[in-house]
């Protein structure tokens with residue numbers, strides 16, 4: 430994790446607002462994922478943070494990638510030429526899953542020549558894939574409980590367990606190949622039971638499809654949702670991994686290939702925001718700090734990701750509960766209504782926020798004329 434001295438040095442060098450990526454931390458998170466889930470290949474979900482340098486570091490560490498649009502596909506594809514020759518033959522499935530169940534026609538047309546693995550969850554999509562990307566491999570996206578996840582992902586995607594078997598058989602009748610099943614338990618899932626239920630639901634569908642005479646599936650994609658350690662209430666990843674490994678080994682024979690799509694888990698702790706205080710006021714008796722980054726930029730996760738980020742100061746001093754506002758004129762631009770900060774901070778002082786690598790700068794805008802933060806790379 431970037432030290433306070435490193436953050437201050439980088440802010441001096443690059444100015445603020447600054448978004449610092451610690452590549453050592455990226456490599457550490459990837460290694461931890463692989464160590465605790467040895468059966469599972471990690472396909473980094475690019476949407477969590479599409480910074481090209483993050484993709485490069487994870488690619489070099491051996492990661493694969495979950496993409497959900499053609500621009501994301503291209504971000505990953507440019508690295509394929511760096512693979513050793515013998516790995517380049519099978520790169521597409523080894524390196525990329527196109528995990529957006531809804532794809533427009535042009536995307537499918539472009540994907541077809543790669544013979545990629547794509548997800549689907551409805552009959553209309555089977556028709557589209559058949560017509561525009563018939564050489565794809567398919568994974569059925571299953572709807573699973575998202576109970577207690579910070580971000581719910583099952584209302585928009587996923588076939589109900591009752592429809593899943595029929596959809597797989599319908600894709601087969603259409604002349605397509607369904608290679609397996611995927612799901613997503615919801616982002617930042619601290620309720621480990623979601624994974625247990627989802628793996629069991631997938632195993633049931635697997636079995637029923639077999640019973641009905643379809644034998645081509647040999648892949649299970651357990652999706653994303655692995656929680657980042659935002660605070661002490663998040664139980665250790667090793668504990669979740671033990672639960673997952675036990676269910677996988679109990680329900681899926683060794684020859685079934687298991688993949689996952691971690692986004693947040695790999696990048697959240699690798700990103701730190703450094704900002705500057707640009708204004709200070711007392712409103713209704715409460716001290717308010719205005720900083721040069723806000724919810725339209727790096728702190729967009731406050732809105733889109735339902736995430737709370739702690740703001741810390743480099744300076745020490747007597748603290749009280751303050752409000753922290755972003756720089757735009759919009760009243761929505763509130764980073765926090767309750768941060769413990771020294772009352773003595775002054776205009777020009779720096780503050781920082783850790784664990785902000787996922788779903789933050791990825792959804793930054795140019796609203797009100799404020800550009801997204803500059804990105805600096807540490808330990809690359």
Ligand SMILES: *Cc1c(COP(=O)(O)O)cnc(C)c1O
Pocket residue numbers: 474476477495528529582613615616617652653654655690691692693694787
């Ligand atoms: C967003 C997303 C992910 C990543 O989820 P995390 O909770 O960040 O791990 C993985 N797979 C799919 C299909 C997604 O939409």
